[in-house]
Amino acid sequence: MRLLIIAYKNIARKKIRSLLTIGGVAMAVAVLVSLLGFNAGYRRALNNDVDKMGYQVLVTAKGCPYEAATLMLKGGGGLRYMDADVYDRIVTDERIDKITPQLATVKSIEGGGFAMYMGIEASYTELKPWAKFKEGSWFSSPEALEVIIGYEAAELEQRGVGDKIFIPDTREILTVKGIFERSGTQDDGVIFLPLKTAQKIFNLPDQLTGIGIKLKDLSQLSAFEEDLYDEGSIQVISLAQVKGTILNLISSAQILITSVAIIAIFVAIVGVINTILMSVFERTQEIGVMKAIGAGNKQIFQLIWYETIIICTMGGILGSVFALAGGSGVEFFVKKFLPFAPEGDLIFISPKLIIFSLLGAIALGLFSGIYPALRAALMKPIEAIRSGE
Amino acid sequence: MQPIVEAKSLEKIYKTPAEDVHALKGLDFSLQEGDFTALMGHSGAGKTTLLNLIGCLDKSTKGQLFLDGKQLELLKDRELTKFRRNFIGMVFQEFNLIPSLTALENIMLPAVFNASAGAGKDRALYLMQLVGLQNRQNHLPRELSGGEMQRVAIARALMNSPRLILADEPTGNLDRKNALNIFDILADINQKEGVTIIVATHNVKLAHHASTIVNIADGMITSPGGAA
Numbered sequence: 001m002r003l004l005i006i007a008y009k010n011i012a013r014k015k016i017r018s019l020l021t022i023g024g025v026a027m028a029v030a031v032l033v034s035l036l037g038f039n040a041g042y043r044r045a046l047n048n049d050v051d052k053m054g055y056q057v058l059v060t061a062k063g064c065p066y067e068a069a070t071l072m073l074k075g076g077g078g079l080r081y082m083d084a085d086v087y088d089r090i091v092t093d094e095r096i097d098k099i100t101p102q103l104a105t106v107k108s109i110e111g112g113g114f115a116m117y118m119g120i121e122a123s124y125t126e127l128k129p130w131a132k133f134k135e136g137s138w139f140s141s142p143e144a145l146e147v148i149i150g151y152e153a154a155e156l157e158q159r160g161v162g163d164k165i166f167i168p169d170t171r172e173i174l175t176v177k178g179i180f181e182r183s184g185t186q187d188d189g190v191i192f193l194p195l196k197t198a199q200k201i202f203n204l205p206d207q208l209t210g211i212g213i214k215l216k217d218l219s220q221l222s223a224f225e226e227d228l229y230d231e232g233s234i235q236v237i238s239l240a241q242v243k244g245t246i247l248n249l250i251s252s253a254q255i256l257i258t259s260v261a262i263i264a265i266f267v268a269i270v271g272v273i274n275t276i277l278m279s280v281f282e283r284t285q286e287i288g289v290m291k292a293i294g295a296g297n298k299q300i301f302q303l304i305w306y307e308t309i310i311i312c313t314m315g316g317i318l319g320s321v322f323a324l325a326g327g328s329g330v331e332f333f334v335k336k337f338l339p340f341a342p343e344g345d346l347i348f349i350s351p352k353l354i355i356f357s358l359l360g361a362i363a364l365g366l367f368s369g370i371y372p373a374l375r376a377a378l379m380k381p382i383e384a385i386r387s388g389e
Numbered sequence: 390m391q392p393i394v395e396a397k398s399l400e401k402i403y404k405t406p407a408e409d410v411h412a413l414k415g416l417d418f419s420l421q422e423g424d425f426t427a428l429m430g431h432s433g434a435g436k437t438t439l440l441n442l443i444g445c446l447d448k449s450t451k452g453q454l455f456l457d458g459k460q461l462e463l464l465k466d467r468e469l470t471k472f473r474r475n476f477i478g479m480v481f482q483e484f485n486l487i488p489s490l491t492a493l494e495n496i497m498l499p500a501v502f503n504a505s506a507g508a509g510k511d512r513a514l515y516l517m518q519l520v521g522l523q524n525r526q527n528h529l530p531r532e533l534s535g536g537e538m539q540r541v542a543i544a545r546a547l548m549n550s551p552r553l554i555l556a557d558e559p560t561g562n563l564d565r566k567n568a569l570n571i572f573d574i575l576a577d578i579n580q581k582e583g584v585t586i587i588v589a590t591h592n593v594k595l596a597h598h599a600s601t602i603v604n605i606a607d608g609m610i611t612s613p614g615g616a617a
Contacts, residue, residue: 002501003501006487006489006490006494006498006501009489009490010489012489013488013489285485286485286487289481289485289487290487290498290502291470291473292444292446292473292479293473293474293478293479293498293499293502293545293546294470294473294474294475294499294502294503294549295470295474295502296467296470296474296502297466297470299502381446381473382441382446382447385446385481385485
């Protein structure tokens with residue numbers, strides 16, 4: 001028999017109280033794991049989204065960089081337009097490896113919600129070599145009345161190749177020419193049209209919302225940006241800027257969640273100290289008897305410390321299970337409050353994170369146990385024994 | 390031969406806000422190894438106080454108390470703990486078993502605190518047999534009778550093979566039959582294991598099971614070391 005077993009049996013004596021304390025720790029750990037998982041998951045999903053755009057630079061009409069960042073990823077509201085001749089002036093720049101013009105627009109659809117339409121040229125797929133057709137093929141001509149639908153949009157619209165699709169707010173009915181495979185990016189929810197068709201049916205002649213650019217050498221970005229400064233009506237946004245901007249956008253949400261996590265951890269610490277201290281007071285005579293039959297101060301300290309470590313470790317394991325099981329629910333909730341949510345899982349709980357949270361829970365136990373363990377260890381045996389008389 | 394317990398002008402005063410209580414008033418006595426001593430006296434006579442001092446649970450106010458030749462007043466807390474762990478076995482009136490541990494685990498408890506001794510389950514099982522509880526090893530204290538609990542407490546006191554057993558009114562909560570049984574066990578242990586035993590009791594009949602009776606009244610020894 002070891003002290004650890006005695007500690008476990010002590011905890012098992014007051015099942016309800018111990019379970020409630022373990023539950024408190026579990027909740028704190030679950031919040032912490034979810035928060036850190038969200039941090040890691042969001043960055044991963046954002047990186048994935050941005051990297052899969054295929055370009056490092058986006059040229060947009062001058063305006064709010066936040067809008068531009070959102071536009072770059074999913075063509076959100078507040079779209080601004082620029083003249084298509086900007087494209088003609090930039091395209092000859094020798095520093096450019098690949099370039100593609102885009103015209104994005106958003107229309108409300110029947111039954112609520114929005115659909116995003118994007119006018120593109122063949123160069124769009126050159127920047128996204130991973131974009132493959134699930135079925136069908138590219139537009140038959142640059143002005144064809146055809147669409148290619150992203151994987152999820154096709155599922156949502158229940159459309160296949162050859163089907164007709166009505167474009168809201170226009171009188172046009174277009175034919176589905178192809179459906180892209182799932183890419184795990186925002187493109188999955190987009191309906192693509194030939195650029196010229198889009199400009200025509202949305203009544204935006206010679207207008208663009210963005211120009212995606214991949215430079216031959218990324219170190220030339222600053223110089224490239226500087227050279228475009230003279231173009232008064234546009235702004236150049238780099239991939240790194242977009243990431244930073246979006247991370248800034250969600251930082252307030254993260255601060256809020258972090259505050260909740262800190263409060264939860266504090267409450268858990270107080271709960272553990274309270275439970276163990278109560279247990280120590282209830283067992284004062286028992287501790288006195290243990291000392292009378294040979295227990296040293298160090299052993300009594302260890303015994304009580306083990307109890308807090310067991311409670312916190314069990315809470316840590318349970319909390320990690322809660323976080324793993326409830327991740328999708330938390331994600332659903334968090335997505336509602338985010339200004340921008342990239343595609344893919346927003347909560348990524350890695351084995352490393354689980355180990356980190358378990359170690360954190362043990363550390364919480366070590367910290368919370370110090371005071372009750374000291375109180376128990378420093379009891380005078382004779383006074384402790386008399387306390388029960 | 391060096392006495393196992395020796396007291397010289399031993400005094401214990403409890404300070405209370407109202408008055409100073411003189412629990413022991415200058416005791417002088419000695420006990421030899423292997424003695425089975427009954428400490429007789431009424432409630433408040435000073436029996437428990439004396440046992441607490443000998444058991445290294447408390448310190449005297451004045452005088453000297455020697456255990457195996459070592460003066461307890463000069464020892465540090467850590468050394469007193471070692472004495473309690475290796476030299477002394479304690480039996481209480483209230484049994485004081487740990488409710489969450491089985492009878493066998495309660496008996497093994499002193500060994501848990503005495504890792505260097507290496508005593509384990511085998512000795513605990515032997516002691517269960519010695520006190521006649523071989524069939525009760527997995528029972529929790531609440532599943533045992535008062536007499537059985539006290540026998541477990543005696544076995545626990547013997548776990549680390551102490552040279553001295555201190556029993557404070559061990560039969561106080563037992564009926565006559567169980568009380569006699571406990572005294573028989575203590576006498577048996579004294580004879581078979583050679584352990585020195587000091588039992589505090591106010592029961593004259595039971596005290597006569599001991600080899601020596603020390604009467605104590607009002608904090609003073611009235612008849613030291615008389616044969617029972």
